[in-house]
Amino acid sequence: MINEIPRPEFTEMLIGGQWLGALGGQTFTVNNPARGQDICEVPRAGAADVDRAVIAAAQAFETWKKLAPRERGKLLLAIGNEIDAQNESLARLLALETGNALRTQARPELKTAAEVFRYFGGVAGELKGETIPIDERMLNFTVRSPIGVVGAIIPWNAPAILASVKIAPALCAGNTMVLKTAEDAPLTVLAIAAICAKHLPPGVLNVLTGFGADCGAALTTHPGISKLSFTGSTAVGRSVMRAASERIVPVSLELGGKSPSIIFPDADQDWVADGVIAAARISRQSQSCTAGTRLFVHDKVFDSFVERVAGKLKAIRMGDPLDEQTDMGSLINSKQYERVCSFIQEGLDNPAIKLAAGGLPAAGGAGFFTPPTLFTGVDNGWRLAQEEIFGPVLCAIRWSDPDEMLRQANATHYGLAAYVWTHDIGAALRTVDAIDAGFVQVNQGFGQFPGQAYGGMKQSGIGREYSLEGMLESFTARKNVCLNVRTPSAAA
Numbered sequence: 001m002i003n004e005i006p007r008p009e010f011t012e013m014l015i016g017g018q019w020l021g022a023l024g025g026q027t028f029t030v031n032n033p034a035r036g037q038d039i040c041e042v043p044r045a046g047a048a049d050v051d052r053a054v055i056a057a058a059q060a061f062e063t064w065k066k067l068a069p070r071e072r073g074k075l076l077l078a079i080g081n082e083i084d085a086q087n088e089s090l091a092r093l094l095a096l097e098t099g100n101a102l103r104t105q106a107r108p109e110l111k112t113a114a115e116v117f118r119y120f121g122g123v124a125g126e127l128k129g130e131t132i133p134i135d136e137r138m139l140n141f142t143v144r145s146p147i148g149v150v151g152a153i154i155p156w157n158a159p160a161i162l163a164s165v166k167i168a169p170a171l172c173a174g175n176t177m178v179l180k181t182a183e184d185a186p187l188t189v190l191a192i193a194a195i196c197a198k199h200l201p202p203g204v205l206n207v208l209t210g211f212g213a214d215c216g217a218a219l220t221t222h223p224g225i226s227k228l229s230f231t232g233s234t235a236v237g238r239s240v241m242r243a244a245s246e247r248i249v250p251v252s253l254e255l256g257g258k259s260p261s262i263i264f265p266d267a268d269q270d271w272v273a274d275g276v277i278a279a280a281r282i283s284r285q286s287q288s289c290t291a292g293t294r295l296f297v298h299d300k301v302f303d304s305f306v307e308r309v310a311g312k313l314k315a316i317r318m319g320d321p322l323d324e325q326t327d328m329g330s331l332i333n334s335k336q337y338e339r340v341c342s343f344i345q346e347g348l349d350n351p352a353i354k355l356a357a358g359g360l361p362a363a364g365g366a367g368f369f370t371p372p373t374l375f376t377g378v379d380n381g382w383r384l385a386q387e388e389i390f391g392p393v394l395c396a397i398r399w400s401d402p403d404e405m406l407r408q409a410n411a412t413h414y415g416l417a418a419y420v421w422t423h424d425i426g427a428a429l430r431t432v433d434a435i436d437a438g439f440v441q442v443n444q445g446f447g448q449f450p451g452q453a454y455g456g457m458k459q460s461g462i463g464r465e466y467s468l469e470g471m472l473e474s475f476t477a478r479k480n481v482c483l484n485v486r487t488p489s490a491a492a
């Protein structure tokens with residue numbers, strides 16, 4: 001157990017290149033959820049803070065958009081390198097504020113954050129348009145321009161990656177940004193903002209700390225914002241989209257999921273069980289929108305595969321996130337803890353449902369620790385299989401007819417991720433084709449890599465921001481230019 005709670009270096013907001021408190025002087029407390037201890041206070045921004053941040057970003061936009069893309073790229077590369085150089089201190093801060101385990105989650109998350117900056121630094125020269133052959137009298141081409149000030153809002157579950165996936169593509173494309181951190185996890189993003197501020201002109205990136213209802217809502221309705229980019233719950237995503245519709249600004253939404261992991265009869269193997277657990281994002285308490293928490297297990301291998309997964313779940317070491325031995329840390333806050341426990345209780349109370357691993361946490365002790373839990377006997381239509389729990393609660397559902405299994409796998413209003421486990425390439429490809437999900441993996445359960453098109457179908461979202469194409473679609477406006485190249489000569 002590591003005892004000291006270090007005081008973070010950056011606890012104010014970045015606005016116009018300066019570190020500032022809220023104009024109203026209000027603050028709120030950031031906690032360490034694993035130990036139930038306060039870490040520090042940060043400003044609670046209101047509408048006036050949003051306003052000055054948007055003004056700073058609008059001023060910076062005038063020069064940032066004119067900087068050659070490859071020069072912007074160099075700055076992003078430098079930021080990525082510095083995030084990597086500070087991996088350990090940033091990861092410790094992340095583990096401290098989120099409860100995510102240092103070894104299994106926080107360090108790898110910061111690695112990916114650095115990779116995201118490097119990826120967009122590298123593709124900056126690819127902000128190209130097209131030429132379109134209309135007829136020989138016309139030269140028709142498109143150019144990509146930045147949109148303006150982007151208003152970005154992120155949640156607490158993977159703040160370093162999610163901030164990077166907003167900042168890097170938006171700035172690469174020549175936009176400037178006002179980013180609102182999540183109230184439960186603002187500190188790592190402020191530390192990343194400090195690295196950005198060393199390399200970027202003032203006002204290009206502005207980072208606010210505040211609550212959704214006052215700071216977030218004010219950002220979504222601010223007239224100076226030209227594009228909204230939101231990651232979070234489907235419910236709040238709806239309100240962001242409503243705000244965007246009022247002013248007709250483009251919006252990208254990365255929302256929730258309830259993703260299936262589909263196990264074919266040839267996949268009753270140890271590495272598949274490990275992959276399914278990785279896909280369920282157990283190492284971060286399944287607090288992930290891509291968590292594959294509905295396990296569709298073929299009838300022929302149901303009992304043995306469930307036993308295999310259950311055995312591995314029982315061996316997972318829950319504990320202090322900063323302890324190197326810990327596989328899985330704490331949930332983020334008491335609200336999530338109560339919610340996850342209520343779902344576990346619902347499973348325990350239903351006589352049709354059997355508990356294969358986990359269950360309710362033991363009473364007492366600090367922290368919001370909930371053991372990885374696996375239920376069988378759950379009907380795909382029940383709340384346990386339909387609602388995004390955002391906690392380590394898995395349901396194994398038996399299948400034998402592939403068409404019926406696929407119908408059930410798609411019977412959700414989400415469509416974010418899916419995982420397919422089989423050596424039968426035909427079965428895998430038929431499943432990939434039939435599944436309604438934006439991010440599908442076969443025989444692996446990784447997170448996203450920079451360059452992949454990542455995003456949801458149905459109520460899991462709109463837009464793709466992780467890739468070059470995603471950046472072009474989400475953060476640039478296309479201008480079509482058409483020139484008559486056969487005008488009569490001036491002398492004629």
Ligand code: ADP
Nearest residue numbers: 153154155181182211212213216217232233236
């Ligand atoms: P989660 O349940 O993962 O916290 P939320 O959708 O509630 O997801 O929150 C994601 C982000 O959206 C957070 O930064 C939060 O402060 C912000 N938020 C919450 N409510 C609103 C709102 N009405 N308008 C804008 N942002 C909001």
